[in-house]
Amino acid sequence: MTRRISILGATGSVGLATLDLIGRAEPGQYKIVALTAKTNAAELAKQAIRFEAECVAIADPAAAKALHGALKDYPAIEIGVGEAAVCEMAARDADWVMAAIVGAAGLKPTLAALRQGRSLAFANKECLVCAGALFMDEAARCGTTLLPVDSEHNAVFQVFDPAQRETIRSITLTASGGPFREASREVMAKASRADALAHPTWEMGAKITIDSATMMNKGLEVIEACWLFDLPPDQVDVVVHPQSIIHGLVEYADGSLLAQLGSPDMRTPIASALAWPNRMTAPVERLRLTDIGRLDFQPPDLTRFPAIRLAREAIDAGGIAPAVLNAANEIAVEAFLADRIRFLDIAAGVEDVLERSISDADMPQALTAFEDVFAIDARARQMARDLMVERQTNP
Numbered sequence: 001m002t003r004r005i006s007i008l009g010a011t012g013s014v015g016l017a018t019l020d021l022i023g024r025a026e027p028g029q030y031k032i033v034a035l036t037a038k039t040n041a042a043e044l045a046k047q048a049i050r051f052e053a054e055c056v057a058i059a060d061p062a063a064a065k066a067l068h069g070a071l072k073d074y075p076a077i078e079i080g081v082g083e084a085a086v087c088e089m090a091a092r093d094a095d096w097v098m099a100a101i102v103g104a105a106g107l108k109p110t111l112a113a114l115r116q117g118r119s120l121a122f123a124n125k126e127c128l129v130c131a132g133a134l135f136m137d138e139a140a141r142c143g144t145t146l147l148p149v150d151s152e153h154n155a156v157f158q159v160f161d162p163a164q165r166e167t168i169r170s171i172t173l174t175a176s177g178g179p180f181r182e183a184s185r186e187v188m189a190k191a192s193r194a195d196a197l198a199h200p201t202w203e204m205g206a207k208i209t210i211d212s213a214t215m216m217n218k219g220l221e222v223i224e225a226c227w228l229f230d231l232p233p234d235q236v237d238v239v240v241h242p243q244s245i246i247h248g249l250v251e252y253a254d255g256s257l258l259a260q261l262g263s264p265d266m267r268t269p270i271a272s273a274l275a276w277p278n279r280m281t282a283p284v285e286r287l288r289l290t291d292i293g294r295l296d297f298q299p300p301d302l303t304r305f306p307a308i309r310l311a312r313e314a315i316d317a318g319g320i321a322p323a324v325l326n327a328a329n330e331i332a333v334e335a336f337l338a339d340r341i342r343f344l345d346i347a348a349g350v351e352d353v354l355e356r357s358i359s360d361a362d363m364p365q366a367l368t369a370f371e372d373v374f375a376i377d378a379r380a381r382q383m384a385r386d387l388m389v390e391r392q393t394n395p
């Protein structure tokens with residue numbers, strides 16, 4: 001039976017990897033419903049033509065002309081422009097939707113897809129960081145199956161037996177440690193954009209690559225894991241594992257530690273989510289343990305990587321704190337990528353915003369509905385922008 005598939009964030013790293021798998025399938029196995037992007041009209045149009053998509057949506061109105069031009073000979077492909085169009089096409093009837101927009105900007109379209117009540121392959125961790133309880137409640141209310149795609153969460157999902165939930169002691173997310181795993185604070189203080197983007201094991205979009213360098217990515221993943229697996233933060237461990245071969249582990253009461261191993265290639269977790277509850281072939285390098293030889297593990301260094309501590313403090317505090325953390329981090333990463341602040345300013349700026357948000361008169365202090373999330377996100381972004389300007393002018 002043909003499965004109807006939509007991909008939100010189709011032009012990004014996860015979106016491209018998803019289409020790579022779909023492009024290798026037998027004809028008729030999948031039907032592409034909607035593909036969405038923010039600005040990359042050329043790539044979106046190319047994908048829509050190749051996969052005969054029913055519709056495409058581009059969030060940035062400035063890219064509309066280019067998209068219309070590139071698809072002018074393909075009238076069967078419906079075109080939507082703007083954030084509302086992305087949400088509307090995300091809600092089109094599909095059996096499986098990949099949520100791979102980066103950042104909190106993905107929350108509205110991901111919610112629109114989730115509300116269809118089918119299978120949501122979930123890469124956009126920022127959604128769960130800023131709206132965890134609301135998002136999980138909405139998924140339960142709509143009967144949606146959430147399939148974790150983040151490699152660590154997908155790994156845990158594969159070895160987490162819900163029938164044995166009472167006997168699960170902890171889960172562990174591994175971290176490569178990023179490009180600064182062994183760097184001193186002095187080296188990190190001078191790190192350039194190019195240094196921070198040079199990830200040792202994974203090829204990913206710019207935002208998550210910087211998050212990996214600060215290790216905020218692992219902090220966001222701890223929060224994501226708490227919601228996805230309904231565990232308290234002290235049952236979610238982080239271990240630095242430079243080879244990125246073991247992605248996640250589940251510890252059971254009998255002493256068994258079950259792990260998922262694989263080459264660091266996102267097509268494995270995506271294939272696992274695409275074929276779930278079955279398996280499919282993925283064109284990834286086979287893992288040969290004797291070639292790898294050894295696997296190393298070390299605890300994360302919370303002094304050099306304060307972002308993990310900040311994320312843990314945010315989930316412990318609850319309420320608005322994770323949403324503030326996420327928004328401030330997105331603005332700080334953006335400022336670093338634009339060479340406006342230094343590398344160590346990212347986590348320091350996030351900490352400042354978190355502290356100031358507690359007494360900020362314009363910051364909503366309750367989070368009980370999605371509207372609150374959007375208001376908190378907007379205010380935290382504004383605070384972070386103001387602060388980045390201060391940091392920029394006082395380097």
Ligand code: NDP
Pocket residue numbers: 008009010011012013014015036037038039040041059086099100101102103105106123124125126149150151202203204205206207208266
């Ligand atoms: P990329 O930056 O490579 O791609 C992001 C995608 O989202 C692009 O298609 C982009 O469009 C689109 N997009 C960006 N902003 C908006 C917006 N405001 N409205 C609509 N669409 C938007 O990101 P990644 O693929 O690396 O990451 C996507 C998500 O998956 C992130 O949440 C990340 O944390 C998570 N993830 C990624 C992994 C990876 O290996 N890359 C691994 C695990 C999780 P355009 O191209 O036009 O800008």
